[in-house]
Amino acid sequence: MQIGFVHKKCGDFEYLVSPLFERKGVKHCFTTRLGGVSEEEHLSSMNLGTSRGDREENVIKNVNIVCRALSFTEENLCRTNQVHENKVAVLSEPVEVSMGCDALVTDKTGIPLLSTSADCVPVLLYDKKNKVCASIHSGWKGTVKKICREAVLAMGENYGSEPSDIIAAIGPSIGKCCFQVKKDVVDAFSGSFRELSFISEEGDGIHYKADLWEAVKLTLIDAGLKEENISLAGECTVCNNHMYFSSRAQKGKFGSLAAIIEL
Numbered sequence: 403m404q405i406g407f408v409h410k411k412c413g414d415f416e417y418l419v420s421p422l423f424e425r426k427g428v429k430h431c432f433t434t435r436l437g438g439v440s441e442e443e444h445l446s447s448m449n450l451g452t453s454r455g456d457r458e459e460n461v462i463k464n465v466n467i468v469c470r471a472l473s474f475t476e477e478n479l480c481r482t483n484q485v486h487e488n489k490v491a492v493l494s495e496p497v498e499v500s501m502g503c504d505a506l507v508t509d510k511t512g513i514p515l516l517s518t519s520a521d522c523v524p525v526l527l528y529d530k531k532n533k534v535c536a537s538i539h540s541g542w543k544g545t546v547k548k549i550c551r552e553a554v555l556a557m558g559e560n561y562g563s564e565p566s567d568i569i570a571a572i573g574p575s576i577g578k579c580c581f582q583v584k585k586d587v588v589d590a591f592s593g594s595f596r597e598l599s600f601i602s603e604e605g606d607g608i609h610y611k612a613d614l615w616e617a618v619k620l621t622l623i624d625a626g627l628k629e630e631n632i633s634l635a636g637e638c639t640v641c642n643n644h645m646y647f648s649s650r651a652q653k654g655k656f657g658s659l660a661a662i663i664e665l
């Protein structure tokens with residue numbers, strides 16, 4: 403696995419790219435909270451979520467800043483509405499919001515796929531051979547339900563993608579350093595993962611630390627991806643709340659980051 407993304411700037415807007423994706427010439431980004439127009443402290447300033455209590459015109463301006471910086475086809479931008487499940491929407495034409503889905507897949511050029519997060523794990527996939535891409539929101543519940551595996555399967559079933567041709571980028575999200583959980587979460591993971599090497603006990607008999615990055619990586623490898631084709635930002639949104647929105651650090655009042663990919 404390749405660890406570490408590159409930070410880039412366009413004016414005040416700061417974003418990250420995966421070196422693995424950049425080498426393949428894939429248009430993509432993971433946003434930070436820097437360089438937008440949202441004014442309220444908890445949304446300041448690059449909030450890209452439409453359901454975070456921000457003014458609509460601010461979100462539209464922020465989307466515009468991001469799309470202009472990276473030459474995304476703004477008029478075709480597609481979103482999920484994210485319900486912490488494992489449903490994938492396969493798009494052959496732009497759909498503004500795919501309801502009830504946490505992942506988007508397409509093989510069409512000019513259709514940017516956007517998923518939002520703030521501690522949950524954003525994942526981008528790209529099949530370099532068949533030219534297929536995916537944008538995924540994998541919160542802990544979606545990670546338990548293996549949304550990333552569902553996205554890999556959807557790429558294969560709809561567009562003939564071989565997992566060994568797919569590269570992955572796991573974006574900024576809550577790290578093991580900050581994802582303290584209790585037994586209910588451990589039980590949920592033990593129902594779907596063969597072994598729980600990514601969860602460790604805190605020693606007080608109540609708390610555990612869970613490594614969602616590792617869980618997502620294991621899911622992708624289990625789905626057939628090669629470990630060397632997986633890249634990880636390795637930046638914790640809670641520890642770096644000055645740079646990223648964080649549900650935990652901001653106690654429920656937060657803006658949304660975005661992971662976007664376009665063929």
Ligand SMILES: [Zn+2]
Nearest residue numbers: 579580638641
């Ligand atoms: Zn942390």
